[in-house]
Amino acid sequence: MRDQNQYDPSGQDPDLDLFFDAAVRQSGSQTISDDFSARLLADAHALQPPGSQAIQEPAGPETLRAWIKTSLRRMGGWPIAASLAAATVFGLGVGLTSADLLGEVYFGSDDFSGLSGFEFLVEEL
Amino acid sequence: MVDLVLDGSSKDAEDDALLAAYAAGDSTSARLLLDRLAPTVMGHAMRVLQDRAEAEDVVQEAMVRLWKQAPEWRYGEAKVSTWLYRVTANLCTDRLRKRRGGSVDIDAIAEPMDPTPGVDATMQDLSRAKALRSALADLPERQAMAVSLRHLEGLSNPEIANVMEIGVEAVESLIARGKRSLRAALLGQKEALGYDDA
Numbered sequence: 001m002r003d004q005n006q007y008d009p010s011g012q013d014p015d016l017d018l019f020f021d022a023a024v025r026q027s028g029s030q031t032i033s034d035d036f037s038a039r040l041l042a043d044a045h046a047l048q049p050p051g052s053q054a055i056q057e058p059a060g061p062e063t064l065r066a067w068i069k070t071s072l073r074r075m076g077g078w079p080i081a082a083s084l085a086a087a088t089v090f091g092l093g094v095g096l097t098s099a100d101l102l103g104e105v106y107f108g109s110d111d112f113s114g115l116s117g118f119e120f121l122v123e124e125l
Numbered sequence: 126m127v128d129l130v131l132d133g134s135s136k137d138a139e140d141d142a143l144l145a146a147y148a149a150g151d152s153t154s155a156r157l158l159l160d161r162l163a164p165t166v167m168g169h170a171m172r173v174l175q176d177r178a179e180a181e182d183v184v185q186e187a188m189v190r191l192w193k194q195a196p197e198w199r200y201g202e203a204k205v206s207t208w209l210y211r212v213t214a215n216l217c218t219d220r221l222r223k224r225r226g227g228s229v230d231i232d233a234i235a236e237p238m239d240p241t242p243g244v245d246a247t248m249q250d251l252s253r254a255k256a257l258r259s260a261l262a263d264l265p266e267r268q269a270m271a272v273s274l275r276h277l278e279g280l281s282n283p284e285i286a287n288v289m290e291i292g293v294e295a296v297e298s299l300i301a302r303g304k305r306s307l308r309a310a311l312l313g314q315k316e317a318l319g320y321d322d323a
Contacts, residue, residue, distance in 0.1 A: 016307055020276040022253035023172065030167040032159070036181050040163060040188050044155035047192040049148055 136161075140205035141198075148195040155192075162206060163188065165278075166213040172277050173217040175258060183216040204287070211288045214274070218266055260310040268303035275300050 032040070075081050140161065146154035166187060170180035190212055191205070198205075261269045267289070274280045274288060275296075282300075286293045 013304060013308070016276075016304055016311070019253045019257040019307075019311060022250040023257050023277055025250050026254040030164050030171050030180075032163050032167060036185075037159065037163075040159050040185060041156060043185065043189050044147070044159070044192050045152070047189065048150060048152075048155070049196050 137204045137206065141200050144191075144195050144198055144205055145200065147192070148198065158191075158205075159188070162209055165206070166209055169210065169213055169273075169278055170217055172273060173214075174220055179220055183213060183220065186216055187212040207284060207287045210274075210278075210280070210284075211290070214270055214288060218270065221262075221266070256311055256314055257307070260307050263310065264303050264306055268299050268306070271296055271299035272303040272307065 072078065072081055075084065140158065143154040143158045143161075147158065163184060167180060167184050170183045171177065174180050174183065187209055191209055194208075261273065264272070270289065271285055274285045275282070280288065282293050282296045285296045289296065
């Protein structure tokens with residue numbers, strides 16, 4: 001048997017380990033009773049910071065990107081979206097260009113007297 | 126089970142995330158944190174105090190302090206589990222001081238519940254556990270805490286250093302001196318406690 005006063009700095013001590021092991025087995029893992037758990041949970045809810053809301057999806061670029069993807073998918077994909085964008089640009093161009101220039105470009109003349117809808121414009125000019 | 130596949134740092138990160146979610150108002154994170162942390166600190170409080178009602182009071186107080194701390198928690202600076210251990214250990218120490226002030230007899234403390242009654246080995250375990258508690262109660266508080274955290278809770282020396290807010294070398298010294306005293310106290314009871322059957 002080894003010297004009773006000898007202490008092993010590595011922490012190995014079979015004699016004392018018998019006692020430690022027995023104590024651990026005796027107390028075992030502590031289960032939390034339902035009643036105690038309910039008390040702890042009530043404390044947690046009572047002390048939860050006021051005015052805070054449930055966690056929300058992060059806002060910003062990720063949300064915008066997701067919205068764009070969803071919209072594109074609903075429209076029919078990139079080709080449809082590109083066509084729609086081109087038509088929009090063309091429409092804006094037509095709307096912003098002067099009537100005389102449009103007449104020259106599309107009809108070869110700035111005389112709109114024969115075209116219904118342009119009469120009032122010509123009269124005013 | 127999650128605990129078996131996560132290393133310590135992953136568990137700590139999950140504790141951090143759950144505490145942040147609690148502070149942000151998530152209603153489920155409190156229960157998840159309780160499930161992860163409460164049994165462990167309850168085990169420590171029971172081992173130290175040997176009284177379920179007192180242990181529950183200590184754990185409840187420790188958890189209340191954690192909930193209050195949540196909005197100002199400094200993530201990455203301290204582990205939630207270590208912090209909770211520290212608070213629980215300090216609360217247990219306060220309780221023990223009050224008891225000692227009232228000169229509570231260690232033999233008067235109720236035996237813990239025995240999960241496997243009717244076995245001879247269990248009786249021996251009971252005797253050994255009681256003797257160890259008695260010997261631990263006679264140690265200086267810091268030695269008893271260090272020895273308990275190391276050999277009953279299974280914490281590493283660096284973890285104990287964090288809990289006790291001292292250096293690792295100081296922990297080693299406390300444990301060494303504590304175990305030396307325990308050996309001296311327990312060796313005299315070896316026959317009565319079945320010491321030679323290892």
